[in-house]
């Protein structure tokens with residue numbers, strides 16, 4: 001299904017004009033939410049982040065209640081896949097539009113190999129997160145991120161792992177990362193300017209709900225080569241194993257399948273909580 005400003009349109013009508021600033025300036029924001037048997041997982045968190053992105057990128061007067069209702073309505077028709085929603089600035093500043101569509105499940109690899117690259121455009125901890133208002137906005141300006149995915153692919157890796165200027169691990173171009181050392185799980189801190197990933201938040205919740213130690217840590221790529229396991233996290237990738245970073249190969253820690261299972265349980269728990277309300 002395809003919606004523009006809440007109105008259902010055909011696939012042919014679902015078009016963003018080239019004149020829209022979202023196309024030629026990347027002046028837009030977006031969200032992607034997973035559907036589990038008609039249910040949108042972590043919808044409130046996604047809407048909260050969408051509102052934050054709107055504020056950071058100066059999209060005023062957006063009706064998020066309407067967006068939320070449309071998302072729920074459309075998603076209820078599907079068993080699996082994703083809802084994607086983009087707000088584009090429009091051809092002129094006063095014409096922003098909401099584009100919403102359903103997308104089938106994307107096949108993701110069982111495991112990832114990553115090539116580390118410096119990410120010059122990311123704040124990387126050089127600025128306090130509140131010092132610059134648009135740090136970590138989920139904007140549609142993803143060309144820098146994607147260029148590193150393409151570079152990694154060219155070099156025979158699945159994707160890229162972005163680092164700050166001091167070799168501190170940030171995130172992937174379209175996913176968060178976490179690592180395991182001696183049975184404990186670690187994630188990078190948000191002050192590095194990484195996206196406030198909903199899946200990373202879920203991992204923190206898993207730590208609270210189950211007997212898993214999840215801590216925040218800044219780690220250099222050199223130290224990451226020494227950990228037991230690394231995994232990637234996103235709406236489409238719940239704890240996928242990283243088998244290789246640069247020349248370093250990893251084996252899968254026994255905790256990783258356990259975490260993956262907890263992610264499934266968490267979806268079920270949220271779903272039954274929502275249905276009983």
Ligand SMILES: Cc1ncc(COP(=O)(O)O)c(C=O)c1O
Pocket residue numbers: 145171172173174175176195196197198199200233234235236
């Ligand atoms: C740069 C970046 N980091 C992390 C993530 C993971 O975020 P989430 O768990 O909310 O999907 C994404 C997802 O698109 C991303 O683009």
